[in-house]
Amino acid sequence: MAESKAKKITQIELFESMGKTTSPKALNHTHPLHRERIQLENKYEALIEEKPELSRLVSFQGNKNVPLLRLYRYKEAFSFELVKKFLKEFSAVSSSYVFDPFCGMGTTLLASMSQKIPSLGIDLLPMAVFIAKTIPIFLQLSEKENLEKIADAIIVRAKKSKPAEIAEQVKIIKLAFDSDTLIQLRKIKSAIEELSEPLKQILTLIFFSILEEVSYTSKDGQFLRLELDKKILSPAQALVGKAREAQQDLIRAKNFFRLSAKDLKRYFPRVYEADSKSLSKIPFKREPDIIITSPPYANRYDYTRSYALELCFHFVKNFEELKSIRHRILRSHIESKITDKDIPVHPALEEIILALSEKELNNPKIPDLLVGYFCDMASAIKEWSRVLAKGAKVAMVVDNVRFEGEMVPVDLILSELGEQSGFKIQKIFIARYKGNSSQQMKKYGREPVRESIVVWSKK
Secondary structure, rough: HHHHHHOOOOHHHHHHHOOOOOHHHHOOOOOOOOHHHHHHHHHHHHHHHOOOOOOOOOOOOHHOOOOOOOOOOOOOOOOOOHHHHHHHHHHOOOOOOOEOOOOOOOOOHHHHOOOOOOOOEEEEOOHHHHHHHHHHHHHHHOOOHHHHHHHHHHHHHHHOOOOOOOOEEEEEEEHHOOOOHHHHHHHHHHHHHHOOOOOOHHHHHHHHHHHOOOOOEEEOOOOOEEEOOOOOOOHHHHOOOOOOOHHHHHHHHHHOOOOOOOHHHHHEEEEEEEOOOOOOOOOOOOOOOOEEEEOOOOOOOOOOOOOOOHHHHOOOOOOHHHHHHHHHOOOOOOOOOOOOOOOOOOOHHHHHHHHHOOOOOOOOOOHHHHHHHHHHHHHHHHHHHHHHHOOOOEEEEEEEEEEEEEOOOHHEEEEHHHHHOOOOEEEEEEEEEOOOOHHHHHHHHHOOOEEEEEEEEEO
C-alpha cells in the first residue's frame, strides 16, 4: 500500500492527544507484568502505521450499497472494497488462488470472483458456509426469475403446509417469537423446501435474512438481545419485502459484477465446512498464494448464540447439536473449554494470564478463552504456512481486546506466531481505534483498542 501521509504516533502520544497526562498502565516499563507486551510494541513499532481511511472498510457497514452482500446482516463481515484493495495491493491476477480460512458470509470469495480470480473458503459455522455458497448463485439466475412473485406463491402455499421440524425446544426460539409467528415461519420453511434448486437455496437465504426482523431479538454484542417491545413485521410481509429487495439486487448485480456465464463457471468459489487448524483434506487446486481473512475476535462473542435462530431453523435438531457446534468453532467465546495440553503459546500471553489472575474478573473463564483462542490461532497459522505457496501474501483483520484493564495485543502476538511459522511481517495497519466499556473506563481509565490489518508474506 502507498505510504500514509498521517504521522505515526505512539500509544503514549495518542493518550496525550486525547488529553491524558499520564501513560496507560500497559506502557509502564517498570511493571513486571507489562514487559513482554512492551517488548512486542517496541519490536514492531517501525511496522505499525495508522490508516484511518481503512476504518469504514473493516466493518460490514462498507457493504450497505453492495448488491447481494447487503441482503443478509452478517455483522462480523468486512467490506467488499477492502478485499478488492488488497487483491490490487497483492497484484492478484486470474492465475492467482485466494484462500479464506474464516470465510464467514463469503465476502473475500465474492470479491475475488468479481475480479476473475479463483478462490476457496472454509468455515466451521454451517450457516456461514451456506450463505457463502448461496450468494454467488444469485448471479446464475435467469433474469426471467421473479423472486417477489415466487415469495408470494410461497406465502399462499404455506397456508396449507405442515409446519417444518425445527429445534423448537432450544430456549431462544420460544423467547424470540410469539406462537403465531413461529407457526407461520415453520409453514413458510416447509413451502420453501418444496422448491427445486437453486431457488430453494436462494429463498432459504432470504428466509434467514428476515428472522431477526420478525423476532423479538437483535444481534447485539455477545448474544441475541431480547427486545420485547420491538415492533415486528409479519413473516409474510417480511419475506415478500426481502424478496423484492433481492430481485432489485439481482438486476443491479448483473451490471455491478459484469461476469459472463463462462466467467461464473470458471471463477465460481468453492466453499467447505472445515477447520482452519486442519487443512489436509481441503481439495485445493494448487497452493494458494493469497489469504484475505478475519478470524473471530477474542471478544467473548459466541456466533452460535448470535446466529441461533438460523441454526435452529435449519442446521441443528436440538440443543445438543447446537452446543456441539459451539465447542467446535474457534475458541473466541466465553464457553471455550481448554485441556491440560492447552498452555499459553506466547510469553506476552503468559504475562496477561498472570496479570488477570490477580484481578477479580466478571467472568472467571476469560483466561481460558484467551489460552484457547491463541492455541487455535497458532495451529491455524502453522497450517496456512504449510499449504501456502512460497511468497504468498496474507492480509488479516484482527482486533485487540482489553479485559479488566489488561490490554491484549492480538495483532502483535499473532504476528510473532506468524514469524515462528515462517511468515515475514510486512506491515501492521491500524484501521481504527475503539473505545472501552463504561465499566472499564471508570475503573481503569480510557485506553484506545486498535483494530488492525496485519500483512504478512510467506518466506
